[in-house]
Amino acid sequence: MAQPREALELVREEPVPAPAEGQLVVRVRACPVNFPDVLMCAGEYQVRPEPPFTPGVELCGEVVETAAGVDGLSPGDRVIGAGAVPHGGFAEYALMDAARTFHAPPELSDAEAASLFIGYQTGWFGLHRRAGLRPGETLLVHAASGGVGSAAVQLGKAAGATVVGVVGGAEKARVARELGADVVVDRHTEDFVDVVKDLTSGAGADVVYDPVGGEAYERSTKCVAFEGRILVIGFASGRIPTPGLNHALIKNYSIVGLHWGLYNERDPRAVREAHRDLCRMAEEGRISPLVSERVTLDELTEAAQRVADGHTVGRVVYTNE
Numbered sequence: 001m002a003q004p005r006e007a008l009e010l011v012r013e014e015p016v017p018a019p020a021e022g023q024l025v026v027r028v029r030a031c032p033v034n035f036p037d038v039l040m041c042a043g044e045y046q047v048r049p050e051p052p053f054t055p056g057v058e059l060c061g062e063v064v065e066t067a068a069g070v071d072g073l074s075p076g077d078r079v080i081g082a083g084a085v086p087h088g089g090f091a092e093y094a095l096m097d098a099a100r101t102f103h104a105p106p107e108l109s110d111a112e113a114a115s116l117f118i119g120y121q122t123g124w125f126g127l128h129r130r131a132g133l134r135p136g137e138t139l140l141v142h143a144a145s146g147g148v149g150s151a152a153v154q155l156g157k158a159a160g161a162t163v164v165g166v167v168g169g170a171e172k173a174r175v176a177r178e179l180g181a182d183v184v185v186d187r188h189t190e191d192f193v194d195v196v197k198d199l200t201s202g203a204g205a206d207v208v209y210d211p212v213g214g215e216a217y218e219r220s221t222k223c224v225a226f227e228g229r230i231l232v233i234g235f236a237s238g239r240i241p242t243p244g245l246n247h248a249l250i251k252n253y254s255i256v257g258l259h260w261g262l263y264n265e266r267d268p269r270a271v272r273e274a275h276r277d278l279c280r281m282a283e284e285g286r287i288s289p290l291v292s293e294r295v296t297l298d299e300l301t302e303a304a305q306r307v308a309d310g311h312t313v314g315r316v317v318y319t320n321e
Contacts, residue, residue: 004304007041008055008090010297017087017095019067024096026061026079030114031089032315033300034058034147035236038308040085049086055304056089056318058082060104060114061096070098078104080113082264089114090300092320100264102272105279108289111317115289116278119151119315122233122260124274126209127155130256131229135160137206140196140223142216143236144181145172145313150290152209153179158286161207164199166192166216168310175313179290196223204228214239221247228253236310290314 019025037055039045063077073079081101083089104113127133139156143149144165156163157180165181167173168188176184183199185192196205204225210217213235221244224230230253243255263271281287292314295303303316 002042004038004041004308005301008301008304010301014091016093019065019095021067022069022098023067023084024063024070024073024079024098024101025065026059026094026096027064028056028089028092028094028318028320029060029062029078030110030317030319031056031059031083031094032111032115032147032317033304033307034118035234035307036118037088037090038304041304047085053086054083054088054091054094055085056083056091056094057085058114058117059089059094059096060110061089061094064093066098073098073101078110078113080104080117082117090297090318092297099268100271102275105282107282107285109291111291111294111315111319112289114317115147115291115315116282118260119148120155120278120287120289121271121274122148122258123151123155123209124278125260125263125270126231126233126258127152127159127207129270130258131207131231133159133161133207136162138162138164138196138200138204138225139207139209140164140166140192140205140220141181141209142166142212142220144179144184145175146211146236146310147315148211148233149209150175150179150314151287153181154287155281156209157181158281162199164192164196164205172313175290175292193219193223200225207231209233211235212237213241217241217243221251221253224251224253226252230255232257291317293317294319 084095087095139161165176208230211233214237293316
């Protein structure tokens with residue numbers, strides 16, 4: 001797999017991209033490094049733009065120009081949403097599709113607002129729409145200190161669940177506790193299966209939030225509750241597990257997939273609803289994206305490499321100040 005430091009190159013002079021119908025040009029204010037950006041660098045993401053291209057799949061920006069077919073957005077508006085790769089957010093100016101662009105919540109900084117889109121939308125749809133998480137249930141979150149996992153921890157707490165966060169290392173454990181996880185498991189020193197069983201008197205976790213795959217998924221099947229739901233979010237471990245469907249049948253649990261991007265095509269109204277709900281929770285102080293680092297454009301390559309290597313917590317965000 002090609003690494004970000006091998007694939008990314010800073011180009012000093014490029015024209016500001018021109019918007020097509022339904023698009024807008026923004027001056028990038030902040031852009032987090034997402035795992036899909038890392039996969040795009042390696043040509044292993046489901047969206048494979050022809051090189052050369054500019055990654056940066058979500059961002060916060062200031063609208064500078066709108067094309068035909070854009071309503072409700074004007075120059076000067078502060079917005080968040082998806083970068084329209086090949087002209088993504090790892091730049092001073094980027095394109096955005098109006099259908100995937102929303103006004104930024106004023107309560108959040110540029111870096112925080114930029115981090116509210118993909119991770120929190122994924123968590124909202126996964127926990128509420130797909131898994132039906134209920135107050136009082138036990139939620140097990142893998143990679144709980146990472147960008148996607150940290151959002152799930154906060155959203156799980158906001159939903160009234162008891163949250164168990166699984167991390168790798170003492171520093172990541174500290175971060176997961178600060179995010180609000182009720183119980184934190186360092187997988188280097190503890191077995192999360194035993195911890196979950198002890199916590200629930202053997203009943204198991206009602207919902208498992210798994211952006212890791214591999215062994216994390218396989219061992220989660222040993223501590224999922226009767227009528228529990230395992231949410232398949234991604235495969236950051238690099239290994240896609242093969243579910244034992246006979247085991248799901250015998251234990252009466254569900255394996256639930258989530259490809260959040262499909263909602264933008266199939267049910268954009270639900271995406272807008274999720275955005276309103278997330279903005280309300282941000283206004284109430286119930287969620288706040290964890291920004292661990294702010295980097296410059298010059299520092300983006302190494303920042304993306306740290307994300308690829310799993311050496312970061314929360315969000316590493318490029319800020320254009």
